[in-house]
Amino acid sequence: MRVICTIARQVLRGAVRNRVVYAAMLLAVGLAVAAPMAGRLTPGQDVKVVKDLSLAACNLCGLFVVVFLGIRLVAREVEQRTVDTLLSKPIRRYEFVLGQYCGLAATLALALTVMTIAMYVVLGAAAWWRGVPGLASVAPVPVADPALLKAVLLIFVQLAVVGAAALCLSTFSSPVLAAVSTCGLYVAGHFGGELRNLDEVVDSRFVTSLAAGLSYVLPDLAAFDVKAAVVHGQPVTAGYMVLTAASGAAYILAFLVPALVIFTRRDLL
Amino acid sequence: MSAVRLRELSKTFHTGFWRTRVHRALDAVSLDVPRGAVLGYLGPNGAGKTTTLRLLMQLVHPTSGGAEILGRPVGDVGVRRRIGFLPEAVRFHDTCTAEEFLEYVGGLFGYTVAERRRRAALGLDRVGIGADRRRRLRTYSRGMLQRVGIAQALLNDPEVVFLDEPMTGLDPLGRREVRDLVLALREEGRTVFFSSHILNDAEAVCSHVAILNRGRLVASGRVGDLDLRVRSWELVAAGPGESVQAVGGAAARWVTRIADGRYALELPVEPSPEALAAELAQRGIQIVSLHPRRETLEDYFLRRVAEAAAAAISDDEAECA
Known part of the structure; x- marks a missing residue:
């Protein structure tokens, strides 16, 4: 565990000094800050637009951070041969991969924390600034609604799943292929329902069977998306949160176990 | 007890898109390196020197045969507390400083924060990086990175040190310093296993040599016992x-x-x-x-490699016939 924490800290340190990660976080914060201006275009819905845009920015920029870092963590260490030095120390290969993943998760948590703080600051300012029109129209949902944290938490779990997939793919494929596959998985994971019901629009039995099969194999990432519900003040129960988080943990495990097995057996050339 | 023991160690790589081409990088190499020896593991480019070191570090897995370090199988994580390794063309996380990197390596050994700092400072002073320890590694020259590599290899005070082409990228002064360092390690009774194709360096510091050609061991022994003509x-x-x-x-x-x-x-x-x-x-x-x-070691090396090449050609011809 000590070794895993040491590696995770190093990954976090490297990410914090990475300009690309900074840029993604700044973009998200910038979107949150600019959201009130977009809100003015939709009278009566401005706070909702701020929340929508801020959460979407968290999700998108978090995704960028996870894919950008996730596909490079193991693949880059192997390509650049920095892994040679580390694996000659008293660590096991699975500890190395787990350390890398924990570092990725910690980076994601840090990025989401910064973006969430920015979102609440903007919402707090909007609530305080009486000049914002339409505040009354969204009552009784509070402007700086704590329920938004539920959406952020599930964004974290969702992106942690995507990060595990990226890491898994990067243990045996090139960074480019891993990036394309991870993005494909992210998109397909949001359309599990559509894949299952593809027979309504496509006649080919083969295609519909394949799509249905894929929908059961791919993680159902849409289940982690409660942004619309919290923005509209609909309840997201604790039970739903726990079950969804547990399914996320299962998906993470399902991606990490093959990653560990592949990396342990692999020749690092 | 040998410090390093290779037993019929072989490694075959399958290359090409369909992995149908076979390249035998190491062919049944057996070797014993006594404790306290400085072994020069010599061979032309592509002889299998780096493959041997990567097998010893478990970065690649053997096709057949095995190896031991300090009496333990190379897969034993515990034995890695007692060894140091400098890879060929060493690269590090370039966003951190030399000091941070060595402290990170210290963390992998489980040292306390104070101990990590102490060892990092000592190691960097030993290789002459003291003044630049807080500069990012991406700003370091090739020679400075090599020095940091040596510092990390010695951080845990290892009993056996593996150096893969340690003179690569160093200027004459740097090469002299590495030679002196290897001699100092020899004086301290440590075992040094270093690969090189720079024979003058090997001749200056080695007590033992092993010569590898096309994956096969063609000669090995104490420098004094070699049949130098x-x-x-x-x-x-x-x-x-x-x-x-x-x-x-x-x-x-x-x-x-x-x-x-x-x-x-x-x-x-x-x-x-x-x-x-x-x-x-x-x-x-x-x-x-x-x-x-x-003969100098270089003459000997060239003669043995030429003999091995001639033997391989005659074997091939015999097979064709």
Whole structure:
């Protein structure tokens, strides 16, 4: 565990000094800050637009951070041969991969924390600034609604799943292929329902069977998306949160176990 | 007990898109490196030196055979607490400083924060990086990175040190420092296993050598026990110059005056120099010394590699026939 924490800290340190990660976080914060201006275009819905845009920015920029870092963590260490030095120390290969993943998760948590703080600051300012029109129209949902944290938490779990997939793919494929596959998985994971019901629009039995099969194999990432519900003040129960988080943990495990097995057996050339 | 033991160690790579091409990088190599030895693991490019080191570090897995370090199988994580490794063309996380990187490595050994800092500072001072320890590694030159690599390899005070081409990228001063460092490690009784194709460096520091060619071990042993062939004789004689020239001039390859009344003659291996020495003594010329001039390690290496290549060609021809 000590070794895993040491590696995770190093990954976090490297990410914090990475300009690309900074840029993604700044973009998200910038979107949150600019959201009130977009809100003015939709009278009566401005706070909702701020929340929508801020959460979407968290999700998108978090995704960028996870894919950008996730596909490079193991693949880059192997390509650049920095892994040679580390694996000659008293660590096991699975500890190395787990350390890398924990570092990725910690980076994601840090990025989401910064973006969430920015979102609440903007919402707090909007609530305080009486000049914002339409505040009354969204009552009784509070402007700086704590329920938004539920959406952020599930964004974290969702992106942690995507990060595990990226890491898994990067243990045996090139960074480019891993990036394309991870993005494909992210998109397909949001359309599990559509894949299952593809027979309504496509006649080919083969295609519909394949799509249905894929929908059961791919993680159902849409289940982690409660942004619309919290923005509209609909309840997201604790039970739903726990079950969804547990399914996320299962998906993470399902991606990490093959990653560990592949990396342990692999020749690092 | 051997510090490092290879037993019929082999590694085959399958290359090409369909992985149908077979490349035997290491072919049943057996080798014992005694404790306290400095082994020069020599061979031309592509001989299998780096593959051997990567097998010892478990970065690649053997096709057959095995290896032990300090009596433990190479897969044993515990034994890695007692070894140090400098990879070929070493690269590090370039966003951190040398100090941070060494402290990170210390963390992997489980040292306390204070101990990590102490060892990092000592290691960087030892390789002359002291003043630049807080600069990002991406700003370091190739030679400085090599020094940091050596510092991380020695951070845990290892009993066995593996250095893969440690002189690569270093200027003459840096090479001298690495040579001195290896000699210091030898003085401290540590075992050093270093691969190189720079034979002068190996000759200067090694107690043992192993020569590898096309994945096969072609020679190994103590430097003093190698069958270095006599290439010529060096005879030093004292007497009148005309007499020395008259007697030895015809037989010697060259004659040169090295001091007043003293001359050095290089004589071929055949005929035997004893007859000429006797003739010089009869003319009243004093024989100061008579020494064989043997092959250098480089000559020996080139001869053994050429012999191995010739043997491989004749084997191939025999197979074709």
